[in-house]
Structure formats: C-alpha cells, structure tokens
Amino acid sequence: MKILNRLFILSASVGLLFILTSCGQNGNGSKSGALTSSAADRVFVPPGEHDEFYAFISGGFSGQLAIHGLPSGRLFKVIPVFSLDGEKAYGFNEETKPMLQTSYGFIPWDDSHHPDLSQTNGEIDGRWCFINANNTPRIARISLKTFETEEIIEIPNSAGNHSSSFVTENTEYVIAGTRFSIPVPQKDISIDEYKGNFKGALSFVKVDPKEGHMDIAFQILMPGFDYDLTHPGRGKSHGWMFFSTYNTEEASTLLEVNASQNDKDFIAAINWKKAEEYIKAGKFKNMPTNYAHNVYDESTHSATSTMKKQVKVLDPSELPGLVYFLPTPKSPHGCDVDPSGEYIVGSGKLAAALTVHSFTKMLKAIEEEKFDGEAYGIPILNFDAINAGTVVQPGLGPLHTEFDGKGYAYTTFFISSEVVKWQLGTWKVIDRKPTYYSVGHLMIPGGNSQKPFGKYLVAMNKITKDRYLPTGPEVCQSAQLYDITGDKMELLLDFPTIGEPHYAAGAPASLIAPNSQKIYKLEDNKHPYVTKTERETKVVRKGKDVHIYMTMIRSHFAPDNIEGIKVGDRVYFHVTNLEQDYDVPHGISIIGANTSELLIMPGQTETFVWEPKKVGVWPFYCTDFCSALHQEMQGYIRVSAKGSSRALKWSLDGE
Amino acid sequence: MKLSKILMIVGAILPLFLFVFPMWNVTLEAPQYPEPLGMDIWINKIADHNPNDIKNINLMNHYVGMKEIPEHMEEFDIFPPVIIAMVILGLIFGIKVNYK
Secondary structure, eight states: OHHHHHHHHHHHHHHHHHHHHHHHHHHTTSOOHHHHHHHHHHHOOOTTOOOSEEEEEEOBTTOOEEEEEETTOOEEEEEOSSSOBTTTTBTTSTTTGGGGEETTEEOOOOOBOOOEEEEETTEEEEEEEEEEETTTTEEEEEETTTOSEEEEEEOTTOSSOOEEEEEOTTSSEEEEEOSSOEESSOOOOOGGGHHHHEEEEEEEEEEOTTTOOEEEEEEEEEESOEEEEEEEOOGGGTTEEEEEEEOTTOOOSOHHHHTSOSSEEEEEEEEHHHHHHHHHTTOOEEEEEEEEEEEEETTTTEEEEEEEEEEEEEOTTTSTTSEEEEEEESSEEEEEEOTTSOEEEEEETTOSEEEEEEHHHHHHHHHTTOEEEEETTEEEEOHHHHEEEEEESOOSSEEEEEEOSSSEEEEEETTTTEEEEEETTTOOEEEEEEOSSOEEEEEOTTTTSSOOOTTEEEEEESOOTTSSOOOSSSOOEEEEEEEOSSSSOEEEEEEEESSOOOOEEEEEHHHHGGGOOOOOOGGGOOOTTOOOSGGGOEEEEETTEEEEEEEEETTEEESOEEEEEETTOEEEEEEEEOOOSTTOOEEEEETTOSSOOEEEOTTOEEEEEEOOOSOEEEEEEOOSOOSTTGGGOEEEEEEEOTTOOOOOEEESTTO | OOHHHHHHHHHHHGGGGGGTSOSEEEEEEETTEEEEEEEEEOSSOEEESSTTHHHHHHHHHHHTTOOOOOSOOHHHHHHHHHHHHHHHHHHHHHHHOOOO
C-alpha cells in the first residue's frame, strides 16, 4: 500500500512537472490555445455585423487605396486613384481618363504612399481622404461619401513626392514635399553640379473648406536635401510643419554611403503662418511651370483636366523666420508630432536612440537665437537647446511613431522587426512586440490628429515570407493588428493587404458610415450624354462617330438591337443606369472592345468607345450579375462593311 | 352638450385625418431588402414610403409578369369629395339633429 502511495505521488509529481514545463514553454512566446482563442474573439465580427473602424491603407505600388475594416482586417473596396482599374473602368472610360492626365501626358500607374484624413479643429472629420503619388508627384482627394477619387493635382518642381500628403489641423493645407531634389526649374546641367544647384520644393496645397478643391498656394524652395516625411504641428504648434531630411551631404551618387556621412541631419521646421504673411506681403516670385489639375464632377459623372501655368515660390534664405533646422541624428525617416503638439519625434534610421524635440524649447531657442551656424541662410538651432529627451536603446532602425492619446508613443523598428511602446516625458520603454516581418509604417486610428483612438494599432510590414500559404516567389503583402488597450501590446491578427502597405489612416466607422452614399439621383444627372428614360434612347451618327444613347435597367438594355454600324466607325456607348435602388449596378462590354467594361452605379452615366474591326453581328451583355434575369440582359450590334449604305436602326422588342 | 352629440361631431371630423395620413401602408420585406420597400396609399395618391420604392416594387413585380402600379386611379378623384361630403353631413347631423 505504501509503495503504491509513493508510486502515485511520484507519478503525480512527474505529471505536475510536465504541466509546469509546458506552461513555461507557452510563456516563452509560442501561442497557448487559450490566448489564441481570446484573440480570435476580439477580431471576430459575426456575419452581418460591422467593424468598429475603417482603415484606409495605401496600395503602395498598386497606386490605389484599400479600405479595410478593423478589427476584422476584411477588405471592402479598392479605390482606384493613380492606376488604371479595369474592374471599375477607372482611366478606361471617357469620363475618368482626364483624372490620370499630367504634364507628362496620360500616366496609367503610380506608387501611392501616405493616406491622411481631413480634420476640423484638430480632429478627423470623416469628409475626405488624401493620398500622394510618389513617382509622378500628385495629390489625390477621395470623397468619403462616394468613396471615389474626386480630384488629383499634380505637384510641379517636385520629384519623388514622398513627404506627402499630410493634413493640417483644420485641413487648411495638404502638404507635399519632394524627396528628390532637382534643378528648379529643370535644365540640362551636369549631375556633378548637384550641390547648391538642386532644390527641394515643399508645396502647400490649399483645400477649399466646402468642396475640398485643391490649389497650390505656394512652394518653399529649400536646399537640395531629401525631404523624407512630414507632420503638422497641432494645438500649440499649429501653424508649423516639420519635415525630416536626409542627404544633407547633397550627394548624387551611392547615397547609401555618401548620404550617411553627417552625424546629424535636420528636421526642417516651417512656419507656414509666416509663409502666409510673406505671401500677403508680396515677398514671393511667380514661377512659370506646367501642372495638371483634374477634377471629377459628381453631377456630370465626368472629369476635366486643366493645365495650370504658374506657382508662387518663397525663398527661405531671403525670408527670415520662415524655416529653422533642428539637428537630428542619422538620416531621420519618420517625423511625428504627438497629440499635444509639444513633442517632435525624429527617427534616425541609423541611430541607436530616438530623438525627441520640444516645441516650447524650439520657440525659446529661436527667441534667444541659440544657433549653431546656418545652412543656405537657414539657422540651425542648437541641439541641446531644443532636445526634450532621448529614448535610449529602443531598438534597431526606427522608422515611424504614432500615439495613443494616453501619453504613450509606439515606434516601429525595421531592422529589429518590432513595435516598441514608450512613454512621453519619461522616455522609458514600456513594452516591445515582434512584427512579422520588418515593419514600416504603423497606424492608430486618428493618429495624425489631436484625438487618436488608442484601441488598435496596425503595423504594416515590408516582408511576410512564411506567414501565409506561399504563392510563388511573390508572396502577399501584410499588416498586423495589435490591441493596445493594456500595458502590454497584444498581437491579434495578421491580414493581407494590396500592393505594399505604406501608411494608413483610420477612423471610427460611426464617423463615416452614416454618410456613405447609396445611389446617384437620376434627376441630378447632368452628364452631356445622359438618357433618363427608355423613350429618349437613340443612335446618332456624326461622320465616323456613332453615339449610342443607351439605358440599362433590370433586365435589359435599351436599345438592344442596333444596325447600321460600319467597320471603321468609332462607336460611343453612353450608358445610363436607370436603377434607383441600392446596390444594383449594371456592367457592359462588347466582344473585341479594346478597353475595359463599364461598371455603372444606379443613376450614373458612363461611356466606352468601341471600334468594330470585323463585319458581323456582335453581342454585348451585362457584366455584373444584377437580377434573376441577368443572363437575359444582352443585345446585338450588326456591323456592315466599310462604305455600306445601311442606315442606322435601333430597337427594343421591335419598337 | 350631450355626450352623444360630442361623439357624433368628433366622429364626423375623424375622417379628415385621411388628408394628413395615408390610409394604408404596404411593406414588402425580403432578406436582400434590409430596408423594406414600402407604399403609402393615400386618399388621393400612391406614394413612395422611401424615395424610389414604387419604382423598385414595379421592377420586382416585372419578374412575375405583374402590371405596373398605376400612378393615377379613378378612386383618387372620387374619394376626397366623398369624404368631405361625409364629414359635412356628419357635422350637420351632429349639430342640428335632436334625438328624442
């Protein structure tokens, strides 16, 4: 009996030991079942229910903007902005082709980087989302009512439009800074002449408070550094804009070495209220240039492109008080301002510490003229006089910082692949969590505002490797969702994104969802080729151009039989969707069309061009499964030989 | 005034509400219509409950071969004078007539 007892105790303690060991293993990073299921609960949005936040995630080299829900990570829509989209006919139909016009002609692609939301009184207001095109510099404005790109303005004198498109506290301006300095105006000079001859243009794009229309108010022509990122001052620092710079060495070749020489580069602090004063006082030059301004009109469902010829330019070397340089170690990338507007965080990519500048100290240093020399006539402030603090050894390769509004900052580290939480004021590291892998930007909804919604953090990664099922050499792009409500961050979810997710912007769904438009009112449609009833449908020939005024409604086109088209004609299908019901789009395309389908929302008119090349009878059909009789929604066009005398004839059901 | 008289007068006035509210509401519900389609039938017209509802009901009815809901019916011309006449008669009876 005693032996049995001992055996029992022995086996029990072995069992206990085993349990303890396995607990220990769980604690060392691998996920325990309990933790995983609770994370699943927190990101699970039951069927039919809605997410708590919208996330507008840049499509990177896709040129578009993706809308996801948080916390689920589900993808709702990809808004075409800077690249063609055959699904929505963006850039393919006659109405949106002007949106992609530039001073270089029609450009079908770009690299979209930093979405930012409009603000009123320092808080996001849910009206517009702005995003920049990096390659051929442009800023786009997207309506958060229709979720369509409404306006694109080209930025002249700029190249690598990277320190963009950040919005000031009352959406006074959207800022667009150049990453690459270039000769301004452009001219044929030796690249060796970079130093002193190349300039960096920082553009202040005025936003009309009612309609949101954009106009370049002025540009500040800065020394030939690389202007990497920017954030606006807020609260007490409202009226200032802070730009990180690298390549203050002004190298033009092998920048990885030659632009990493200086111990400190700068954060450029721009006093844009001062700039407004100088503009008012006439201290600007009008520089002739050429840039496109493209506007989509919701009532005509059409875009127009106009070329602008002039821009106002300010020279900071001649205008005291306009710009100051804040020395910041080691090629800073992110330049982030905390919700109070006091702290400016510079993330020196190659530095072992995070540098935080104080706005109050900066003003004092300016007042007391604590300068350490100047660069191109711009005062360089004394580092110690403006430094608020340093986060010591936070990680490797700091890139970007966001804030939770509760006194904490979260910085991404590319090289050590982690997000680090630290405290403003004490500069102490509170927590760190790995990312998978090599995180770039991060986003807390309301991040670039006085009022962040510090519940979730989205980390956007540059590398995913083994995180998802493999899809050949090119694997998916990815973001990760962290819960930041507790002391410790918790990784909740991986979710795929489109393109390379650079920055993102987030907002509570309650701010945006109620304004989302359901249909376009047919009675408000002012498209020049609109057809509002089936009785008004017609086909009109003007020489070789044939205009079909067509309508679509469940489940037919009118007209759906057309004769008298000839090889060599240019046939314009002007198609109006007569539906006035939510979520009843129709599509249309015809065999052999050298363009995309049209996907037409209720009440909208769109146009595509078809140039028939072969004699015969050719079908067209509805491309969006619209109704129970969708398969019946089709029609025919008879194409006769070139020079045929067949007259135009069109009908629906013989009428 | 006698209670029966008051009741008669009030009763005679009540049909006037037909000029303020619809007399009948038809609501069509379906899973893909989280906001149901609705028709308000008034004394002199049929109206959308929400904008475009009748147009959308007609589109649905079209699948099953139904005629469009008419914009005008004879009853709309007849109802209002009839109701007004009834109200006037009712008031006359209420005020003038004495029951013994």
